[in-house]
Amino acid sequence: EAEVAQSPRYKITEKSQAVAFWCDPISGHATLYWYRQILGQGPELLVQFQDESVVDDSQLPKDRFSAERLKGVDSTLKIQPAELGDSAMYLCASSRDITTEAFFGQGTRLTVV
Amino acid sequence: RKEVEQDPGPFNVPEGATVAFNCTYSNSASQSFFWYRQDCRKEPKLLMSVYSSGNEDGRFTAQLNRASQYISLLIRDSKLSDSATYLCVVKEGNAGKSTFGDGTTLTVKP
Numbered sequence: 001e002a003e004v005a006q007s008p009r010y011k012i013t014e015k016s017q018a019v020a021f022w023c024d025p026i027s028g029h030a031t032l033y034w035y036r037q038i039l040g041q042g043p044e045l046l047v048q049f050q051d052e053s054v055v056d057d058s059q060l061p062k063d064r065f066s067a068e069r070l071k072g073v074d075s076t077l078k079i080q081p082a083e084l085g086d087s088a089m090y091l092c093a094s095s096r097d098i099t100t101e102a103f104f105g106q107g108t109r110l111t112v113v
Numbered sequence: 114r115k116e117v118e119q120d121p122g123p124f125n126v127p128e129g130a131t132v133a134f135n136c137t138y139s140n141s142a143s144q145s146f147f148w149y150r151q152d153c154r155k156e157p158k159l160l161m162s163v164y165s166s167g168n169e170d171g172r173f174t175a176q177l178n179r180a181s182q183y184i185s186l187l188i189r190d191s192k193l194s195d196s197a198t199y200l201c202v203v204k205e206g207n208a209g210k211s212t213f214g215d216g217t218t219l220t221v222k223p
Contacts, residue, residue: 031209033211035213040215041215041216042117042200042213042214042215042216043157043200043213044213045210045211045212045213048209048210048211050209055209055210056210089154091156091157097209098209099144099145099204099206099209100145101145101147101159101162102159102202102211103159104156104157104158105156106155106156107156109154
């Protein structure tokens with residue numbers, strides 16, 4: 001069964017450092033999502049791509065976060081500089097198209113110290 | 114008011130019980146609806162899509178009420194393994210923006 005791949009699984013970084021997460025969606029999935037999930041809450045959409053284009057980044061803190069999906073396949077989410085409040089699970093998901101169900105990767109658990 | 118609201122619970126039920134969760138949404142332009150299951154410290158996994166006519170998958174039944182803007186999930190004959198957090202997801206029609214609820218926690222006890 002095809003899966004969404006994410007790396008790393010866990011990341012500990014010091015505040016003010018840069019950190020990057022990588023996601024490889026299910027092959028053929030045009031839509032890719034990055035979510036942030038804080039314990040006890042549902043995932044919050046940070047950015048959504050349709051192929052290589054951003055279709056929604058309204059909740060992305062653009063002063064420190066950036067995301068790209070240059071060839072419309074895999075994607076990178078970067079935080080620079082990291083802050084203590086960025087500690088969370090970062091989830092990547094993909095879907096065949098914009099209206100269909102999304103499948104999640106295992107996530108990257110970020111701890112900022 | 115949140116765009117998607119769920120009763121956080123927790124719902125504590127005995128094995129074999131029937132339990133129902135509701136999820137209300139505020140955006141009338143919403144087109145697609147889903148239920149996900151999330152185990153502790155794991156990623157959400159798709160449980161089922163919610164269709165206008167309702168749908169059933171074994172012990173699970175999902176319903177959509179567009180007039181009142183809510184979706185529901187019914188679990189019959191609860192198993193210990195059903196213990197998890199259940200998240201509803203609402204997608205807009207045009208941009209396909211997905212909004213998750215904060216989840217409802219279910220604990221099934223022997």
